Amino acid sequence: MSRKAAATRRRAWAATRYHVIGLVTSLLFIAPIAWSMLVSFKSTTEAARPPLPPWPVEGFTTQSYENLAQYGVGIWTYAGNSLSVAAATVVVTVFISLLAGYGFSRFQFPLKNALFVLIISTVMIPFQSILTPLFLILTRLGLQNTLPGIVLIYVTLHLPFSIFMMRNAFDAVPKEIEDAARVDGASVFLMLRRVMLPLVLPGVATVAIFAFLASWNEFLAALILLTDQRKYTLPVMMAAVRSGQFGTIDWGAVQSGVMLMMAPCLGLFLLLQRYYIRGLTAGAVK
Amino acid sequence: MTAETATIELRGVRKSFGPVDVIHKLDLLVKGGEFVVFVGPSGCGKSTLLRMIAGLEDVTDGDILIAGRDVTDLDPAKRGIAMVFQSYALYPHMSVRENLAFGLEIAKVPAAEIRRQVDAAAEVLKIGPLLDRRPGQLSGGQRQRVAIGRAIVRKPLVFLFDEPLSNLDAELRVSMRAEIARLHRELGNTMIYVTHDQTEAMTLADRIVVLRDGRIEQVGSPRAVYENPANLFVAGFIGSPRMNIVDGTCLDGNRVAIGGTEITLEAPIPAAAAEKIKLGVRPEHWSAGQAQDNALPAQVEFAEYLGSTRYVHCRLATGDLITIEQRGGPEALPGENLWLRCDQRAVKFFAASGEARQGS
Ligand SMILES: Nc1ncnc2c1ncn2[C@@H]1O[C@H](COP(=O)(O)OP(=O)(O)OP(=O)(O)O)[C@@H](O)[C@H]1O
Ligand SMILES: [Mg+2]
Numbered sequence: 226m227s228r229k230a231a232a233t234r235r236r237a238w239a240a241t242r243y244h245v246i247g248l249v250t251s252l253l254f255i256a257p258i259a260w261s262m263l264v265s266f267k268s269t270t271e272a273a274r275p276p277l278p279p280w281p282v283e284g285f286t287t288q289s290y291e292n293l294a295q296y297g298v299g300i301w302t303y304a305g306n307s308l309s310v311a312a313a314t315v316v317v318t319v320f321i322s323l324l325a326g327y328g329f330s331r332f333q334f335p336l337k338n339a340l341f342v343l344i345i346s347t348v349m350i351p352f353q354s355i356l357t358p359l360f361l362i363l364t365r366l367g368l369q370n371t372l373p374g375i376v377l378i379y380v381t382l383h384l385p386f387s388i389f390m391m392r393n394a395f396d397a398v399p400k401e402i403e404d405a406a407r408v409d410g411a412s413v414f415l416m417l418r419r420v421m422l423p424l425v426l427p428g429v430a431t432v433a434i435f436a437f438l439a440s441w442n443e444f445l446a447a448l449i450l451l452t453d454q455r456k457y458t459l460p461v462m463m464a465a466v467r468s469g470q471f472g473t474i475d476w477g478a479v480q481s482g483v484m485l486m487m488a489p490c491l492g493l494f495l496l497l498q499r500y501y502i503r504g505l506t507a508g509a510v511k
Numbered sequence: 512m513t514a515e516t517a518t519i520e521l522r523g524v525r526k527s528f529g530p531v532d533v534i535h536k537l538d539l540l541v542k543g544g545e546f547v548v549f550v551g552p553s554g555c556g557k558s559t560l561l562r563m564i565a566g567l568e569d570v571t572d573g574d575i576l577i578a579g580r581d582v583t584d585l586d587p588a589k590r591g592i593a594m595v596f597q598s599y600a601l602y603p604h605m606s607v608r609e610n611l612a613f614g615l616e617i618a619k620v621p622a623a624e625i626r627r628q629v630d631a632a633a634e635v636l637k638i639g640p641l642l643d644r645r646p647g648q649l650s651g652g653q654r655q656r657v658a659i660g661r662a663i664v665r666k667p668l669v670f671l672f673d674e675p676l677s678n679l680d681a682e683l684r685v686s687m688r689a690e691i692a693r694l695h696r697e698l699g700n701t702m703i704y705v706t707h708d709q710t711e712a713m714t715l716a717d718r719i720v721v722l723r724d725g726r727i728e729q730v731g732s733p734r735a736v737y738e739n740p741a742n743l744f745v746a747g748f749i750g751s752p753r754m755n756i757v758d759g760t761c762l763d764g765n766r767v768a769i770g771g772t773e774i775t776l777e778a779p780i781p782a783a784a785a786e787k788i789k790l791g792v793r794p795e796h797w798s799a800g801q802a803q804d805n806a807l808p809a810q811v812e813f814a815e816y817l818g819s820t821r822y823v824h825c826r827l828a829t830g831d832l833i834t835i836e837q838r839g840g841p842e843a844l845p846g847e848n849l850w851l852r853c854d855q856r857a858v859k860f861f862a863a864s865g866e867a868r869q870g871s
Contacts, residue, residue: 401600404567405661409614410588419613423604 258487265289265480272477289477293485296466296478298455304485307441307459310372311489314379314440315433318387321380322432323425326391327417331403341392348385356449363450370452378450379440387432394428395421430500437493441486459486516543517578517591517668517701519564524573526559526725533559534725536573541703541718543578546695548712549705551722552748557705558673560722564703565594565671578668588614590669593662597674599654601646607657608642611664632663635697636690652683659694672704676711688714709751713737721745743865746791752822754791754859755833757807761786770829772807777855781868788868789861794822796857797835799849806850809833811843825849 260279264272267281268288294300329341352359359378360369368374398421406416422429444460451457457465463482467474519541526534533556541547549557562568564575566587575583582590601610611629620628633639636656646654655675662670672691676684688711695702695715706712712719713733721728721736721744728748729741740746746754759767759774761782766775767790782788800806809825812832823843825833833851843849860868 399598399600401596401598402602404562404565404587405594405596405600405602406613407567408565408587408592408594409661409665410586410617411613415617420602 261480261483265477265484267477269475269477272475272480273473289475289481292475293466293478293481297457297462300462300485302455303457303459303462306372306456308489310376310379310458311437311441313373313376314383315436317376317380318383318436319429319433321384322387322391323417323422323429325384325388326393326395326425326428327421329388329392330395331400341388344385345389346385352382353445356446359446360450369450370456372456375447375450375458376440378446379436379443383432383436383439387436390428390432391425394425398424427500430497434493434497438490441490515668516699518543518576519669519701519703520574520576520579521560521564522574522576524560524563524575525571526556526563526568527571532725534563534571537725537727539720539727539730541701544699544701546702546704546715546717547720548716548718549703549720549722550707550709550712550748551728553707555722556725557722559725561594561671561673561703561705564669565592566590567594588617591667592669592671593665593667594671594673595655595658595662595675597677599646599658599678601654601657601661603646606643606645607638607649607660610646610657611642611661614661614665628664628666629660632660635663635694636660651679652687655679655687656690659691663694663698668701670698670700670702672702674705674707677707684708684711691715709749712749719749721748723748739867740791740859741867743789743791743861746859746861746867750793752794752834752836754793755797755831755835756861757790757792757827757831757833758829759788759790761788769807770827770831772828774805774807776858781860782862787863789863791859791861792853792857794834794836796854797833798852798854799823799825799835799837799843800852801850802852803850806852807833809849809851811845811847811849813845814843825851827851 260276263280264276266285266287266289268283268286269292271281271283272289297303329337363369363374363378366374368377402420402424403416406420411420442460443458444464447458447461448464451461459482463479463486466482467479519539521537521539524534524537525532537560549560551557559568563570564577566582566585570583573583574581577590577592587594602613605613608629611632612625615625615628629642630639633642636659638653638656638660641649641653641657646657649657655678658675675691676687679687691704692715704711704715716733718730719733719736720730723744729736729745731739731741736745736749740749740754743756747756757769759769761767761780761784762773763784765777765779766773767780767788768774769790780788799809807827809827812824812826814824815822819838821837821842823835823837825835825843827833835851837843862868
């Protein structure tokens with residue numbers, strides 16, 4: 226056999242191995258999601274039976290989704306609550322961490338590092354341990370059992386990480402680009418918006434995704450701070466679905482809830498993933 | 512196209528970062544249309560001074576005037592300056608065209624006018640075909656052209672360059688240097704240029720400003736600075752390899768003792784009898800031979816061959832290391848003993864304090 230043929234075979238074998246391993250790994254990750262999805266299309270009675278085979282044998286039906294939609298005051302209220310809480314959390318977190326990150330990165334002021342360490346160190350406090358004081362503060366502010374109240378809590382929880390993220394992002398942008406913008410006549414805010422923001426977008430995307438996922442999925446604070454059923458967010462509502470009504474659990478509804486909760490997260494990832502692509506600052510300097 | 516030219520005047524300018532004084536009470540007048548180069552060792556405050564003129568750094572004390580107008584407290588954009596940075600500092604997310612247009616856009620120049628000016632600048636710098644690319648898709652030289660283009664479209668009174676060529680390779684540096692010289696000829700603007708590079712300073716400058724530790728050591732034409740350094744620092748800093756400095760003691764009139772050897776000079780030495788004095792002679796003003804009268808004994812340590820010239824490093828009896836430049840002639844071997852003579856008219860005298868003494 227010629228050396229060339231051997232090389233070709235070796236390359237083919239390497240490619241096969243690469244693809245098989247990749248395929249198996251991705252199957253491992255996709256399987257539970259696919260399972261949930263298949264179950265969510267079973268009828269209510271079928272979903273309650275032993276789970277094999279995982280796909281609906283009595284035909285696809287959207288009955289579970291309809292059941293879920295009827296739940297409590299209606300699924301769209303909960304989804305709306307969750308969405309507005311998550312969106313507001315993202316917007317406020319991004320806005321504050323952008324300005325704070327820029328300030329920490331570029332300005333010199335007394336006690337700067339002490340303040341930064343103080344902010345970061347709040348990450349070390351498990352927030353479950355301060356739920357009671359948080360609850361009391363919100364009550365004092367008249368914000369307990371309101372969505373803005375819970376948004377404030379989420380923003381507070383995410384800011385340390387987000388400010389850290391944004392400071393790093395700004396630190397990575399060379400100072401001379403900013404100087405160039407100043408020579409070009411840009412005011413601080415114009416410079417931030419037109420020059421700096423596009424350069425720290427990967428950082429913003431990261432902050433946004435984390436803030437969204439965490440506030441979208443957060444359960445404990447929402448459970449404790451929101452007492453009115455109409456204010457519930459999806460995780461609280463899902464806990465109620467999962468604990469069942471009158472002793473029976475609608476597994477189909479649970480799985481369709483999982484699908485519903487996953488969809489925006491997936492969408493956000495797909496939307497923002499291109500900002501993870503590195504090298505946006507390539508060519509600015511050196 | 513010779514634009515109106517602007518003078519730059521620094522009056523008692525000081526800068527401190529906290530307790531550290533970086534620029535000490537500095538006065539300088541740059542004439543309209545002049546090309547001035549700041550040189551000095553790393554950390555001497557060249558960039559800081561340039562950034563103060565640009566308005567990117569606050570002035571601790573003193574005034575800065577551009578075209579007779581006090582700009583000390585004005586924003587960079589309102590000073591009539593444009594700056595080219597060492598790192599190019601292009602906006603990486605914008606195309607070349609957008610990079611050039613950004614400043615004009617902020618100044619609310621009409622779109623058609625922006626287009627015209629950007630195209631004109633692209634024409635001057637031959638970057639027309641690159642206008643739609645991003646900085647990341649350009650070579651180093653092209654990026655520096657774009658950075659210069661961004662400065663040109665602002666139609667500034669004054670161009671400020673902070674080591675614009677130091678990120679380029681040697682060959683590109685030579686051609687960009689010629690390009691900047693051409694630009695200065697064509698535009699006729701006042702330009703201030705910071706560099707580490709001796710050749711850039713010598714070839715580009717109308718006047719060189721030598722800085723050390725935030726003070727001006729000497730201001731003068733390249734020729735004046737090279738041939739008549741004001742003190743030992745300038746003598747050592749300008750010129751490569753550096754000027755050789757030899758310690759001597761003035762005996763009387765025109766005789767000097769250098770490490771036990773007595774040398775008689777043609778002209779009287781500007782020093783009192785028995786006074787210590789330093790003699791500076793550039794490498795090209797030495798000759799080595801076997802003749803022993805009026806020459807210094809030295810031993811060759813090593814030689815560097817550079818093609819057209821050869822640098823021979825010799826140790827004097829006093830312990831001083833002397834570099835001499837040779838063109839042709841027999842090769843000097845390490846360990847060989849030579850007698851060094853210098854061109855007497857080229858000898859510079861410095862007092863022990865470092866100040867130059869005028870010979871006659
Ligand atoms: N923001 C700052 N804070 C404190 N000190 C500074 C700051 N910027 C510069 N310095 C100090 O000021 C001095 C002059 O710096 P500058 O950058 O002007 O030097 P330079 O002559 O341009 O040097 P180089 O040739 O290395 O570029 C240095 O000692 C530097 O440490
Ligand atoms: Mg510098």
